[in-house]
Amino acid sequence: MRDVMKADLEALLAIEEDLFQSEAWSKDVFESEFALLGVSRVYKVLENEGEIVGYFGLAIIDGVVDITTIAVTSHHQRHGLGTMMMNEILEISKQRGAQKIMLEVKPENLAAITLYQKFGFEVIGLRRNYYGPSKDALTMQRLVTHE
C-alpha cells in the first residue's frame, strides 16, 4: 500500500469506469481531491506486481474522517483487500486523533455495507438524491476509540 501519485490517475479512471459506471469519478473530481493531498485528504493505492488493485480516499476535517471512496478491482475482490484498507483507515483515523469515521453508501450495495458493518459502522441516516435523482445514500458512522 502506498500514497497515490499523479501517474496513477489513468489507472484509477479505468477502475472507476468498470466499478461505478455512470457514477464513476471524473478526472476533474480526482484532480480536485488530489489538490488537497497533505491538506485535508489522504489517498492510498494497493499495488500488486505494478498493477493497482484497490484504493481509498479520506477527507479529514475537524476530527471527522470521511471515506470519500474505497474500491477493489473486480478480479481481486473477496480476498481481504477491502478489509486491509479498512484496517489502514482505522489506523490513520487513530493517528490523526479523529473522533469518528463517516461514509455514504448505496442501500443496495450489500458487499460494502457488510464490510462496513464488520468494522462496527452503523447506519445513522438517509441522504435523498445523493447519487442523483431518486438515488439515495445511507450515511454510516463509527466512533474511534483512543486508548
Ligand SMILES: CC(C)(COP(=O)(O)OP(=O)(O)OC[C@H]1O[C@@H](n2cnc3c(N)ncnc32)[C@H](O)[C@@H]1OP(=O)(O)O)[C@@H](O)C(=O)NCCC(=O)NCCS
Ligand atoms: C466493497 C469492496 C471494497 C469490498 O472489498 P473486498 O476486497 O472484496 O472485501 P473483503 O474481501 O475484505 O471482504 C470482507 C467482508 O466483506 C463482506 N463482503 C465483501 N464482498 C461481499 C459480497 N460481494 N457479498 C457479500 N458480502 C461481501 C464479507 O463479509 C467479507 O468477508 P468474507 O469474505 O470473509 O465473507 C469491494 O466489493 C468493491 O470494491 N466494490 C465495488 C466498489 C464499491 O462499491 N465501493 C464502495 C462504495 S461505498
